[in-house]
Amino acid sequence: MAEQLDPYARHPKVIEKPEAEVEGVSLPGQWNRMFEQRVIFDYAQEGLEEITAIPGAESLGQCYQCGKCTGVCPVDIVGSYSPRKIYREAQVGGVDLLRSPNLWLCTTCMNCLRVCPKDVNMIEIMPALREHAVAMGKSVPPELAKAFENTFRHGNPLGEPARKRADWVADAGVPVRVLSKDPAPVDILWWVECYPSYTPRGKDASRALARILTALGVDFGILGSEERCTCDSQRLAGERGLFEMLAEQNIKTLGKYQFNRVLVTDPHALNAFRVHYPKFGGTYETVHYTKFLASRVERLGLRKRIDATITFHDPCYLGRHNGEYNAPRVLIQAIPGARFVDMPRCRENSYCCGGGGGGMWLDSFTGDHVKERLSERRVREAVETGAEILAICCPYEVSRFEDAVKTTGNTGKLVVKDIAELLNEAREDA
Ligand code: SF4
Ligand code: SF4
16 A cells, blocks of 8 residues: 655644643644744834824824725826835835835825725825925925925915916906905905916916806906915925915915805815815815806806817816715716716726826926826826817816827827816807
C-alpha cells in the first residue's frame, strides 16, 4: 500500500501536539492541528497615526479597505488615487501624505463618501490635512498659492480689482441694480461670484441671467464692488483662515442691505451660504439659479427652437453636495427642439470636472499626476453621447470644458454653454 502523504506534516507553520486538552476534551494529533498565527501588521503605524491625529482627519482610520471608493473616484479613473489607496500608503509608511502630491489631487467631489460603508469623509479629511500642511509651511503648489494670495489681496482668486466686479453690467442690455448705489430693499440679492463677474464666458452667462431675471420681473440687485469671493473652494484647499476672514467680511456687507433671498450663480457659493456661513452668523435663504428658474419655467417664454442634442454635467457642489439634480434637467428639457441625453455617469454618480476643492487652481500640478485631465475625460464622455451641446451651470466649468474640447480635438463637435445662455437664446423676446 502506498504511503499516505500528510500535506501538513512538513509545513513549518503547522503546529500539532501529540495530545492536547481543550475545555476537558482530549484532542490527539491532527485534531488539534492549527496554523501558526500569521503576522498581518509587520510595519510601523506611525504614518497613519500622524494623519488620523489631525482634527478633521480622524475618519481615515476607519477605512477597512473594501475598495468601493476606488471604483467611483474620478481621479482614479484617470490615474491612481482613492481613499483606499491613500489609507494603505499611509498605513505601510511608504508615503508621507502631508508631503505627497496626493495631498492636492482630491477634488472633494464626494463620490467616495457616497459609497463608503465606513464614513471615511474626504470632504473633512483633505481640508484638514491641507490646512495642516499649509500651517507647517509644507509645500503648497505655486499656482494654488497664487490663488490664495489673489483672494487675500483682491477678494477674488483671479487677482482682478474689486472696482471692476460689476463691469459686465454695462453690456447686459437691461438695468441691473447695484445696491451700494441704490440701497433700497430688494427681494432677491443675486450673489454673482468671481468667475461670472470677471471672465469673458462667465460674463456672457451673467448677462444672459440678468436678461432672464428682468424678463421675469424679478426685483433683484447685486453687491458689485462690495462683493468678495465666498471662498469655499479656498477653504477646501486648506485656507480656512482666509475663508473665515472673507465669510465675516461678506456677512458684514450683507448686513447693510434688506433682502429676502440670496440667488447664487455658483454652486460653491451655494455650499458656502447653506452649510458654512450660518456658523459665522450668516443665515440666508439661498437658492441656485437653476432651481429658481425651474419653478418659473412656464413663464420663461421659451418659444425659439434650439435643434440640438444637449447633455448636461452635474456640478458636484450642486448635485452630490446639495442634492439638486432635477432643476437643470427641467430647464434643458423645456427648450423647444432640444433633445436631452444624459451621460452614463450622471446625477449621484456624476463625474467631476476637476475644479472642486481647489482643483480649479491646480490644473498644471494635477496634469503631472494623471494620464488625462478630468475635464478632458468628461468632454469625451459628453461627445460619446452624440451631444452637440454640453450644458453646464457652474461657472468653473465653462473654461475647463472649453479648453478640454480643444485639447481632445473636439472643436466643432461640441460647444459648452451655461444653461442661462441656452434659456436666454430660446426666449421669445430675447
Ligand atoms: S469605501 Fe471607505 S472603507 Fe472602503 S476602501 Fe474606500 S475609504 Fe475604505
Ligand atoms: S472626494 Fe472625489 S476626488 Fe476625492 S477621493 Fe473622494 S471620490 Fe476621489
